[in-house]
Amino acid sequence: MRAYLKTSEGLFPLRPKTTSLGRRDDCDLCLQNSGIEDRHALIDFSETEGCFVLRDLNSQHGSFVNDCRIQNASVRLAPRDVLRFGFGGPTYELIVEHTPSVCMSSNILQEQRLLRLEDEVSRLLLFEADSRNKDIVIASLRDKVTSLQYQVSQNGIDNNMVKKPQGLEKDIMAKEEEIQVLREQVQDYLQRDISVRDQQVQRLSGELEKLRQEIRERDSQLSAMSTKVGTFYWFTCQFE
Secondary structure (H helix, E strand, C coil), rough: CEEEECCCEEEECCCCCCEEEEEECCCCCCCCCCCCCCEEEEEEEECCCCCEEEEECCCCEEEEEEEECCCCCCEEEECCEEEEECCCCCCCEEECCCCCCHHHHHEEEEEEEHHHHHHHHHHHHHHHHHHHHHHHHHHHHHHHHHHHHHHHHHHCCHHHHHHHHHHHHHHHHHHHHHHHHHHHHHHHHHHHHHHHHHHHHHHHHHHHHHHHHHHHHHHHHHHHHHHHHHHHHHHHHCCC
16 A cells, blocks of 8 residues: 655655654654654554554654644544644645555455465364374273273183173274274365365465455556656656
8 A cells, every 4th residue: 555645845655664754864754844853753554454553752742633633642544634743844645545445355355265264174183183082092991991801810700790891892892983984984074175175275375366466566557657746746846
């Protein structure tokens, strides 16, 4: 998103992330009117809110947005807002060039779909890990049954006591076979589902890359147009 501060003297382009304003020569926009601090204010671009934010750096005489004074505070800016700093200085109108909304909304939609697919794949992987943990528990129970059978045989306990662990082991083996069948079904489903998800992710990633390429091309076009406007303005000032 490109933005400018418009004054009677021309257009001043804002930096993509942070633009510094103040009296010092190393500030992006050097202000020389009365009531200006060395580092007076910052204009940041908030990616989360999608707008520019003016931050007054606790200046003595404050900053103004549409004639509303702010001091040591931040305020979100909107296109056509009028800014001034200190007193007796020029006014600055915020001009914002928006990327076409259709491309932006499509871009955001594609990214959200990719995030949802990634969450679904993560959930399926957790389900598979849980199935493996159950297999480990079953194996541990089997080992305990075998140990108990060995102890019973060593202690010479009657056959009725021996048959109970044997029957329990058969039940565990039957349950283990059922779980193995379910596990194979789950793994088969996960493999098919993950394959489909991967194809969708690859397709969406390709579409997203195309959208990003279109946005870069539009940014280049806007940059070229801005350069032409600046050159035209310079020639206009020369003939006035």
